[in-house]
Amino acid sequence: MDAIKMIGIVKCFGSVRANDGIDFVVKKQEIHCLLGENGTGKSTLMNILFGLYHPDAGEIFINEEKAQISNPNDAYGKGIGMVHQHFMLVNQLTVLENIILGKEAGNFILNRKESRRNVQELVERFGFQIDLDEKVENLSVGMMQRVEILKTLYRGADIIILDEPTAVLTPQEVDELFKILRQLKSSGKTIIFITHKLNETMSLSDRVTVIRKGKVVFSCDTKDTSEKELATQMVGRQVEEIVAGRDSKPGEVLLELRNVRLHSRAASTVNLKVHAGEILGIAGVDGNGQQELENLITGNQKLTEGELFLYGTNAGPLSIQERKNMGLGYIPSDRHKNAMVSDFSISENFLLGYQDSKEYSKKGLVDYKALAADAQKQVETFEIKVAGIDQQIGQLSGGNQQKVILGREISHDPGVVLVAQPVRGLDIGAIERVHKTLLDLRNQGKAILLISAELSEIMNLSDRIAVLYEGEACAQFENGAYTKEEIGLFMAGKKQEVS
């Protein structure tokens, strides 16, 4: 029996056809992966199913009955629940309170006893291990996700949609999640799993549907396909993963952190050295001091403890601009907030931060001619798809925006480059380009500090790896010294044995 059948779904945003006649079928009691790159229309399709968007055309059948879903309440009424990428939890409330929020037992007067009994029953039936009286703010990300899943179950969902649920998890937490999902499946639930990760699709799903540019391009039983085939279907061409050769010849230390305390909650201080001609990868789950590390190195935040050396000079007291002038390039993790001005043109964004450099500033006036020439050159070398350099950067895709920023930061030839989450939200083509550029920079002898929550990215590019956990560098080693699973344990807080 088909749990879900969506036929000919069309959804347009302005002139963009986010969903362009999609047929999507999910059988009852299967785990179905909806695979595709960012911005291909996966989330749009699921938001339609969950009643958040209304399709411009197409029909939806739930359990082989035609359904009209005009809001999330309708969706829940038909047994559909959704776990969003960003959790919708109230941090100050307990797990129980969060689960029952909006659907409390009892009329007017809260019947805590009955609510608790109902939730407790669910927890036991599906084998969740969770303390109902813990406040959500004290939970790990993996636990918060379980609360979200429990919320959907409590509302009676038989079909659960999860939107990119593994983005914020450690490898171990991913395994835990998969265990829970399989358990749910065996007790009769249907799971739709939105992702862009191939290995997860292969290890978890029964069936897979690949979406590219708003259309379904491929669908089959997972056992009949391979990671390689899925990648080709997803991107529309053969892809190669960029992996660093182990032939780097590190030179002198260009960037060094000595006894730096990342934040006040950190139990100990951090020591890091980045040499010329190497990539030091910073692994770790988001929120373990990565943002502070970025801010302290660039000067956005003052050091409270410890010292920072750039090219051997004590850079602690220097301003952001002074550090830039010494040769510090920076790709911020939050592109929209910190790296670009959406309303400005590509060339103006190319100028940002370098408006006083001798190339572009002539007696206080901006040399727009020189700027336009350089911006045009970058657009060509990085193959940035634009209407022209006067186009607003906000109108570009994430990948093209990132290329503009990367081009800007390296065009002034910095010896040290700080790169944070460089491929977040990018499509595979842009990822290839960014990674290739980083390796080229390394081979030119730049010192690169790469912060990323994607462990595979760290393992593919880094010469050495440090792992951050709660503001501490709990492990530092040559890349290759540990397996992915072992690094996963460090990411969860295990300390490296010092030999």
Next chain:
Amino acid sequence: MKNQKNMTELAKSLAAILLALVIGALFILISGESPLTAYGALLQGALGSPQALANTVSKSIPLAFTGLAVALGSRCGMLNIGAEGQLHAGAMASVLTALWFSFLPAPLLVVVSIAAGIMAGMLVGCVPGIFKAKFNTSEVIVAIMLNYICTLFTSWLVNGPYKVEGSTAQTELIPESIWFGRLLPRTQLTYALPLLILVAVLMYIFLWKTSAGFKLRAVGANPNASRTAGIKVNMYLITSMLLSGGIAALAGVTEVFGKYHRFIEGFSPSFGFTGIAVAILGRNHPAGVMLTAFLFGIMDMGSLRMSRETMVSTNMVTVIQSLVILFVAAPELIKWHKRSRAGRH
């Protein structure tokens, strides 16, 4: 692309004006008059003769100055709601300087007096900027408070120590040698116009040709990215309010030097607040601000003739202006509010 964006902005402003005129026409119709006759009289009164045109331009000058002032602040993400106070401070400072130093030769005295006015406006203007930079206080609140302080303090000065004999609250006349000369006899159009054009051109060059102007605009468009790029955000918040206050002061200075030749209590019919509407309708661009101010000038000037020739009151113009503000300003203010909240996170 950039031009295309400017065009859509212009179209939005024009649509708001058109809509306001149409609704205004409905009101006129309800009051039993022909909108065509009324609007015809309005245009005739504002543009019908060289003198009328000159007076229309002269009426739009203070609005253009306050509009430019608000526009400059907005380019840096600061809503300068304090132009009213700044222009009072500027007018009073320039008049007092002219009275105190009346022994100076006229060319020197006019420069010194104008400079004093501008500096007073800058001084008042930079206060909200400093509070925003140091304590993250909303510039709007501080500026509103300063409006009271400035208008009431100048009112006290002109009712107390510097009041001349008579029932009107006004200061003595400044020396006739430094009155702004008339560009056209028997009109109120003075050298304030070339001064305005100069300021508008300088502002354009500053914002779009200099690196300092680029930084100011970058701070306005995304303070976080600007800080990350090494721009001293706080300094530009203060600078923008400093410059904005200086330009706002010129609205007061040109009024007293060109029209009244003394400080008179209540000489400004809320130029400062109308300036906010002018800036928003002019999309914070010097050229747009000048055009909008001219439009408001037409309505102000033409309303007299309209009320003379028809039964439509001059207040109808205020209604139309308010409608324009409603259609344009409301969405922009909401956007600004959202952005300033987002900026704090």
